[in-house]
Amino acid sequence: MSASPRPAGLRPLAPDDRDRLFVWRNQDEVRRYMYTDTLIPRERHDAWFDSLSTNETRRYFIIEWDEEPVGLANFVDIDGHAQKAAWAFYLAEPAARGKGLGAWVEFQMIEHAFGVLSLEKLWCEVLESNAAVWKLHLSFGFQKEAHLRRHVVKSDGPHDVIGLGLLRADWAAVREDCRARLLKHGYAV
Numbered sequence: 001m002s003a004s005p006r007p008a009g010l011r012p013l014a015p016d017d018r019d020r021l022f023v024w025r026n027q028d029e030v031r032r033y034m035y036t037d038t039l040i041p042r043e044r045h046d047a048w049f050d051s052l053s054t055n056e057t058r059r060y061f062i063i064e065w066d067e068e069p070v071g072l073a074n075f076v077d078i079d080g081h082a083q084k085a086a087w088a089f090y091l092a093e094p095a096a097r098g099k100g101l102g103a104w105v106e107f108q109m110i111e112h113a114f115g116v117l118s119l120e121k122l123w124c125e126v127l128e129s130n131a132a133v134w135k136l137h138l139s140f141g142f143q144k145e146a147h148l149r150r151h152v153v154k155s156d157g158p159h160d161v162i163g164l165g166l167l168r169a170d171w172a173a174v175r176e177d178c179r180a181r182l183l184k185h186g187y188a189v
Contacts, residue, residue: 008104008187010073013060018049020069024092033090033130037154063091063105070096073105075113084121085113102133104187106140107178110171120168127152128160141174142166 013021022045024030031037052060057078063071073089089105091097113122123145126134138144146163153159182189 007066008101009064009067010061010105010108011064013052013062013072017062017069018046021045021049021072024072024090027092029094030090030092033127033133035127035152035154037156061109063089063096063101065093065096065099065101068093070101071105073109075109075117078117078119082121083119084123085117085119086123086125087113088124100182100185100187102136103140103178103185104182104189106136107182107187107189110140110166114168114171121165123163123165125161125163128162134162134164137164137166140166140178141170143170 022040022042025034025040025045031039052058058074058076059078060072060074062069063073070093071089071091073087075085075087078085087109089102089109091102110122113119124137124142125148126137128134128147134144142164143166144162145165146161148161148163150158151161179189
C-alpha cells in the first residue's frame, strides 16, 4: 500500500487568496485548459474576486496539500430548485500534479455536491484535448452527455468540449469502488 506523500485538504476561499488566484489564473498551464487563454487583467480579476462573496450560486475552495495551497475547486451555477450544479478544478502548482491529488479532489467535491449541497446532478465541461481530466471524470461515474463541436474559440482556433454528468444514483453505484481506489493510494476519504 502506498501512502500519500502529503495530506490533502479543501478550505473555503479567503480574502488573502486574491493575489494567489491572480497568479494561478494567468499561468500558461492553467489557462491552457480554461475556455479563454488570454491573460486576465488585474482589474477584471479583482472584479471577479469581489463578486464571489455575494454570489450564492458559486462556491470556491482552495486545494491544499501538506497545508500548502496548490489549486482551486469550485461549484458554479448552483441551482437549488433543479438540484444541480457545475464544477471544475485545477492544480496550479506543478509539484501537486501526477500524485493522485486530482482524484482525491474529485471524490471530495462529489461528496460535497450530493451531501452538503443535496444535489441530484453534478455536471462539467472539459476541453476534448484535456483527455486526462474527462477520463478521470468517467472513472468516477460521470457519463458523457454531450460532444460540443467547435464550442470554444481560443487563440489557436476552435476547440471541441466534452459535457459530462453525474447523477446521485450514478454516484451511489460507484462510490465505494472510488473510495477503495483512493484508500489504496493512501488518501484519507
